Amino acid sequence: MNQPDFIPVNEPLLDGNEKKYLTECIDTGWISSEGPFIKQFEEKFSAQVRRKHGIAVCNGTAALDAAIEALGVGPGDEVIMPTFTIISCIGQIVRSGAKPVLVDSDPVTWNMDISQIEAKITAHTKAIMVVHIFGLPVDIDPVLNIARRHGLKVLEDAAQMHGQIYKGQPCGSFGDISTFSFYPNKHITTGEGGMIVTNDDQLAEDCRSLRNLCFQPHKRFVHERLGWNLRMTNMQAALGVAQLERLDEFVARKRRMGTRYTQLLKGLRGLQLPLPRTDYAENIYWVYGLVLDESVGLDAEEAMKRLAAKGVGTRPFFYPMHQQPVLRKMGLFESVALPVAERLYKQGFYIPSGMALTDDQAQRVAEAVRGVLA
Numbered sequence: 001m002n003q004p005d006f007i008p009v010n011e012p013l014l015d016g017n018e019k020k021y022l023t024e025c026i027d028t029g030w031i032s033s034e035g036p037f038i039k040q041f042e043e044k045f046s047a048q049v050r051r052k053h054g055i056a057v058c059n060g061t062a063a064l065d066a067a068i069e070a071l072g073v074g075p076g077d078e079v080i081m082p083t084f085t086i087i088s089c090i091g092q093i094v095r096s097g098a099k100p101v102l103v104d105s106d107p108v109t110w111n112m113d114i115s116q117i118e119a120k121i122t123a124h125t126k127a128i129m130v131v132h133i134f135g136l137p138v139d140i141d142p143v144l145n146i147a148r149r150h151g152l153k154v155l156e157d158a159a160q161m162h163g164q165i166y167k168g169q170p171c172g173s174f175g176d177i178s179t180f181s182f183y184p185n186k187h188i189t190t191g192e193g194g195m196i197v198t199n200d201d202q203l204a205e206d207c208r209s210l211r212n213l214c215f216q217p218h219k220r221f222v223h224e225r226l227g228w229n230l231r232m233t234n235m236q237a238a239l240g241v242a243q244l245e246r247l248d249e250f251v252a253r254k255r256r257m258g259t260r261y262t263q264l265l266k267g268l269r270g271l272q273l274p275l276p277r278t279d280y281a282e283n284i285y286w287v288y289g290l291v292l293d294e295s296v297g298l299d300a301e302e303a304m305k306r307l308a309a310k311g312v313g314t315r316p317f318f319y320p321m322h323q324q325p326v327l328r329k330m331g332l333f334e335s336v337a338l339p340v341a342e343r344l345y346k347q348g349f350y351i352p353s354g355m356a357l358t359d360d361q362a363q364r365v366a367e368a369v370r371g372v373l374a
Helices: 018-028 036-048 060-070 088-095 140-150 201-210 234-244 247-265 300-309 339-347 359-373
Strands: 053-057 078-082 099-103 125-131 153-157 177-181 194-198 288-292 348-351
Touching (some): 036 234, 053 201, 053 234, 060 194, 088 099, 125 140, 140 153, 247 288, 247 359, 300 339
Antiparallel strands (some): 053 194, 288 348
16 A cells, blocks of 8 residues: 555546536446447547547557557568557567567667668558557657658557647658547547547548447448457547646646656766757657666666555556567567667656656655765
């Protein structure tokens, strides 16, 4: 059990219209996957990211699964993607019979190293999956150019990028199809939930069908294709509508948090802080990550233990896909070495970064980090 003054790694902020809209769901009886808030959320969210279609689903993994299936990824295909990401990104690629082809990370932004992409393209490459990491987007224009030259599809995983802007355009507006997650640690949360967005009418139609067991309009229980039940409930969508109303405020809060932490932690030897900005985007600090230099004599696991003893919650960085036991058992990535991502996992973790984090809590976290590294 956490001590009373324990600072969790994430705590959402639910003090807007969430209760009002949930009460409306209960009072009207619209609590299932049908109800007015679902359409509202889809339309408002897709407009926010300048997409024609929004398809709400039960979580971010479901969004990825349906998007990959809708793109027609299957046996014999290859999909280029980062090794440094959550396992949700690779699951449906492997299950479909396609081959994931991994690229390493950029050591400064922690995103995929786009300079490695073109060399990985073969006659079997079907798509590039772009995954924006932690607060800064991938420099996506060069990726889109590569995809156009080689006739490849682009799937943009913008799960962590609610409200992020790349060169004046919202993340989630790039490529053939994009996905979002609304897990409680995201800028917008529905508890669990996800969204697929696209401008392609056929992809949107396929994703709507796939999320609903591929029921047919006129022959409901006659199936031409296998889908899933990936539906979002009206109650989740009600939370999403309330959260979306405050997105600009939430992004501003996160940026204040990031600036505060940077001020409190700057100058610490052997500690890499998140990059505040690049020439194409300003960090929105989905989480505030730290990477320890080996010279400090600590790895992430030990630092996290010491911070937990001081009442500070943490979470490790992603374990690289090419090192995942479940994938190695399948015979994947046996001779693959991607040293930047390996080091990020070994030496990286993030500190409390939730929407409800207070200045006092940030101060206490920074003092604990300084104490651990002293």
